[in-house]
Amino acid sequence: NAGVTQTPKFQVLKTGQSMTLQCAQDMNHEYMSWYRQDPGMGLRLIHYSVGAGITDQGEVPNGYNVSRSTTEDFPLRLLSAAPSQTSVYFCATRLRDSPYEQYFGPGTRLTVT
Amino acid sequence: AQKVTQAQTEISVVEKEDVTLDCVYETRDTTYYLFWYKQPPSGELVFLIRRNSFDEQNEISGRYSWNFQKSTSSFNFTITASQVVDSAVYFCALSEANYGGATNKLIFGTGTLLAVQP
Numbered sequence: 001n002a003g004v005t006q007t008p009k010f011q012v013l014k015t016g017q018s019m020t021l022q023c024a025q026d027m028n029h030e031y032m033s034w035y036r037q038d039p040g041m042g043l044r045l046i047h048y049s050v051g052a053g054i055t056d057q058g059e060v061p062n063g064y065n066v067s068r069s070t071t072e073d074f075p076l077r078l079l080s081a082a083p084s085q086t087s088v089y090f091c092a093t094r095l096r097d098s099p100y101e102q103y104f105g106p107g108t109r110l111t112v113t
Numbered sequence: 114a115q116k117v118t119q120a121q122t123e124i125s126v127v128e129k130e131d132v133t134l135d136c137v138y139e140t141r142d143t144t145y146y147l148f149w150y151k152q153p154p155s156g157e158l159v160f161l162i163r164r165n166s167f168d169e170q171n172e173i174s175g176r177y178s179w180n181f182q183k184s185t186s187s188f189n190f191t192i193t194a195s196q197v198v199d200s201a202v203y204f205c206a207l208s209e210a211n212y213g214g215a216t217n218k219l220i221f222g223t224g225t226l227l228a229v230q231p
Contacts, residue, residue, distance in 0.1 A: 031217045042117075042204060042221035043158075050217060058218065090158065094217070100146050100208060102219060104158035 002026055004105035006091050012111045013081040021076040021108050023091030029103075030096040032074040033058070034066065036087040037107075043090065049074055050096065081112045115140050117207050119222035126195050127230050134190040134225045136205030142166075144210035147181065147188045148219070152202040161203075164188060195229045202226050 007022045023032065033048040035058075045058030049068040063085060065077040078085060088109050092102040116139040126132045138147065149161040162172060164181050172179045176193045192199055202224045209216050 033217055033219075035219075035221075040223060042223045043206075043219070044221070045218055048217045088156070092158075092219075099163060101148060101160045101163050103160065104150075106157050 004091055004093055004103055006089075006105035006108050008108060009106070010109050012113065013078075014113055015081060015083060017081050018077070018079050019081065021078075021089055021091075021110070023074045023076070023105060024072050025074075025091075025093045026072065027093060027103070028071060029093035030071070031094045031102075032068065033092045033102065034064070034074070034076045035090045035092060035104075036060065036085075037090060038087050046076065046089075078110075081110075083112045086110060086112045115207055115209060115220045117205050117220050117222035119203075119205055119225050121225045122223070123226045123228070125228045125230065128196060129194050131191060131193050132195050132227065132229075134192075134203050134205075134227065136188045136190065136222060138186050138188065138205070138207045140186075140207060140209055142209045146208045146210070148206040148208070149179070149188075149190050150204045150206065152204065152224070154201070158204070161190075192227075195227075197229050197231055200227060200229045 004025045030051050034046040035043040037043045044060050046064050047066040049055045055066050088107050090107050091105040094102040118137045145166045147164045151159045178191045180189045204224045205222045206219045208219050
């Protein structure tokens, strides 16, 4: 039981490049989310999904796309990376019903130069 | 609007001291959920506790205790007899309710960095 896994752990991109951050879970959790963590700002919600085929925007969605074709996977796509997207990205999952705590993956540290 | 404030940016204590981390929240909902997470230097986020707005009982788990006071919109976290392993960033977070359950939107505070010196 791996829980929530994220790949890659580290990534350096040049401005304008695209990439996909992967998130997978084996806990059969309905809800999945992407957060970014920036110094002094806590974690902010980018996009989330309440089930396969359903996604919605969070607090800071611009520059990111998501899709959810299976319960297990929730990839985050950066279409044209910008230096402002330099951050640590966390994927989180939780059950639809109680308990409501979210479980986080180990994070991906992304640097855009 | 929802908001979580952790006014203490950094706290430094000596081992065995007690320390309280403050969390003040704002919400218009009458039903909501509060959480504390720990982020050690390794970077992962570890869930510590969840509290429902309709349950104001304080909770103790070993050296950890939480004081929830709706009257002051606070959900403070106390570590008794702190240890070096408690050194981490601690986040308080809020989730409002939707159709009887928690929404998926966690609003985080900016975190408090706790440094426990030996």
